[in-house]
Amino acid sequence: MKIKTITHTGRACVRECKDREENENEKKH
Numbered sequence: 001m002k003i004k005t006i007t008h009t010g011r012a013c014v015r016e017c018k019d020r021e022e023n024e025n026e027k028k029h
Helices: 002-008 012-028
Strands: none
Touching: none
């Protein structure tokens, strides 16, 4: 989960993607 966030953009997404990745991960799972 943490690795995917870093792969998105690197650092800028780490904070914003953290919430988006969790939401998308819940739907995908």
